[in-house]
Amino acid sequence: MKTYLVTGAAGFIGANYLKYILAKHNDIKVVVLDTLTYAGNLGTIASDIDSERCFFIKGDICDYSLADRLFGEYKFDYVVNFAAESHVDRSIENPQLFLTTNILGTQNLLDAARRAWVTGKDEYGYPTWRKGVRYHQVSTDEVYGSLGTEGFFTEETPLCPHSPYSASKTSADLVVMAYHDTYKMPISITRCSNNYGPYHFPEKLIPLIIKNILEGKKLPVYGDGSNVRDWLYVEDHCKAIDLVVRLGKEGEVYNVGGHNEKTNLEIVKLTISTIHRLMSENPNYRSLLKKKEKDANGEISINWIDESLILFVKDRLGHDQRYAIDPTKITDALGWYPETKFEVGIVKTIEWYLANQTWVEEVTSGDYQKYYEKMYGSR
Ligand code: NAD
Ligand code: TYD
Numbered sequence: 001m002k003t004y005l006v007t008g009a010a011g012f013i014g015a016n017y018l019k020y021i022l023a024k025h026n027d028i029k030v031v032v033l034d035t036l037t038y039a040g041n042l043g044t045i046a047s048d049i050d051s052e053r054c055f056f057i058k059g060d061i062c063d064y065s066l067a068d069r070l071f072g073e074y075k076f077d078y079v080v081n082f083a084a085e086s087h088v089d090r091s092i093e094n095p096q097l098f099l100t101t102n103i104l105g106t107q108n109l110l111d112a113a114r115r116a117w118v119t120g121k122d123e124y125g126y127p128t129w130r131k132g133v134r135y136h137q138v139s140t141d142e143v144y145g146s147l148g149t150e151g152f153f154t155e156e157t158p159l160c161p162h163s164p165y166s167a168s169k170t171s172a173d174l175v176v177m178a179y180h181d182t183y184k185m186p187i188s189i190t191r192c193s194n195n196y197g198p199y200h201f202p203e204k205l206i207p208l209i210i211k212n213i214l215e216g217k218k219l220p221v222y223g224d225g226s227n228v229r230d231w232l233y234v235e236d237h238c239k240a241i242d243l244v245v246r247l248g249k250e251g252e253v254y255n256v257g258g259h260n261e262k263t264n265l266e267i268v269k270l271t272i273s274t275i276h277r278l279m280s281e282n283p284n285y286r287s288l289l290k291k292k293e294k295d296a297n298g299e300i301s302i303n304w305i306d307e308s309l310i311l312f313v314k315d316r317l318g319h320d321q322r323y324a325i326d327p328t329k330i331t332d333a334l335g336w337y338p339e340t341k342f343e344v345g346i347v348k349t350i351e352w353y354l355a356n357q358t359w360v361e362e363v364t365s366g367d368y369q370k371y372y373e374k375m376y377g378s379r
Helices: 012-024 042-048 064-074 088-093 095-117 164-183 205-214 234-247 264-281 283-288 328-334 342-355 357-363 368-376
Strands: 002-007 028-034 054-058 078-081 118-121 127-129 134-140 187-192 219-222 228-230 252-256 261-263 310-313
Touching: 002 012, 002 064, 012 028, 012 042, 012 234, 028 064, 042 054, 042 357, 054 064, 064 095, 078 095, 078 234, 088 095, 088 164, 095 118, 095 134, 095 164, 134 164, 134 234, 164 187, 187 234, 205 219, 205 264, 205 342, 205 357, 219 264, 228 264, 234 252, 234 328, 252 328, 261 264, 264 283, 264 310, 264 342, 342 357
Parallel strands: 002 028, 002 078, 028 054, 078 134, 134 187, 187 252, 219 310
Antiparallel strands: 118 127, 228 261
16 A cells, blocks of 8 residues: 655646546545645545545645654655646746745755655665655756757757746756655656646636636647647546656656647637537537527527637747757657547547536636736736
8 A cells, every 4th residue: 555645636647647546546645735826726625635545735845844754654655746837928027926835935845755764874875765766856847948940859859948937846846856866766757748638727828718718718839839839638647647656667757748839820710610519519518608699590609719819919028939849768768658649539528618607607707807917918
């Protein structure tokens, strides 16, 4: 029986990972630590918390005494750190919060793990570690910076972050590596490309576009929409992390990506046409539209759901042009590959949002409106 500390599991990827490992492994216990920022929603994981296999603690990864108390009480074998401030645009507005959570929060967890897991010293003075423990850091391809039209990020690509977000994630990775090199701490790191799927907070591109279409709003595309991201279905990311935590080599970095490069404009156009198609095939979905104009058949009209909704807006400062991952290492070492084809994953994702508007309303009921108006005005 392994006991996990999973931080940030009320957010997008952490929640998907929590559901995935609870379904996959019977013999585990999981403690979720999440401070529930605007991006964390307890409702997402409420049905997973049962006080037998899965416990929830509301708290900050930067809290020294809380971390010590949890390590003492639960005797964790694995720490999987998802908790972070994760949105590039917000990092441009408030870098300090990103540095605090993403770097110091990581270091606090590493130190708590060190205090709990070190059993003594070897003949050279290096700490010795409890057998079978692992600290895993969930990182991002954004640490590598930006690519031109050619090439892929490998684990050897020099770190070259540009945004305050990616700089904070890079710093955290370096601290994790430093604990491995200095204390021989058993760590691993995964660096993944852009995820999409259920429970994605609608400030990120794909869920924001879906939400705006349903609300009859314009679809903001930064710059000329030519920036490229490598999109991976979130469950494939969760599978990769599960493999690396249990079977990955200590001290190693694994890149995780979908070989699925798309420009932002392609993503937006595909989302528009998929929503249009789903609403043609299933007119019941049309009741989700805020605009209730009727078409010639007396149905709620979808004639306006087309590319004229796209609005090119001011570009993001320091906008990375292209990300693309070479996942050869994790494929060769652990047999991982992206199982969900994008054409399938994007339809599943859109259908999930259409079926889960209550969730969207719940997560966007608070601070979101103020944030949206500040970023995009009242469009
Ligand atoms: P998210 O913003 O949806 O969720 C982050 C979670 O962390 C939220 O539940 C939030 O409440 C929690 N949190 C924030 N600060 C905290 C703190 N101080 N203490 C405890 N909990 C805190 O993020 P996400 O998209 O799920 O990303 C999860 C991780 O994966 C992040 O580390 C991110 O850098 C990384 N990542 C994300 C992507 C992506 O496409 N979203 C890609 C690669 C890597
Ligand atoms: P985002 O989902 O914020 O992820 P990241 O910045 O981590 O890649 O953005 C994905 C891409 O979409 C990025 O190039 C910025 C762009 N984008 C828009 O064009 N419009 C938007 O409203 C948002 C949120 C993002």
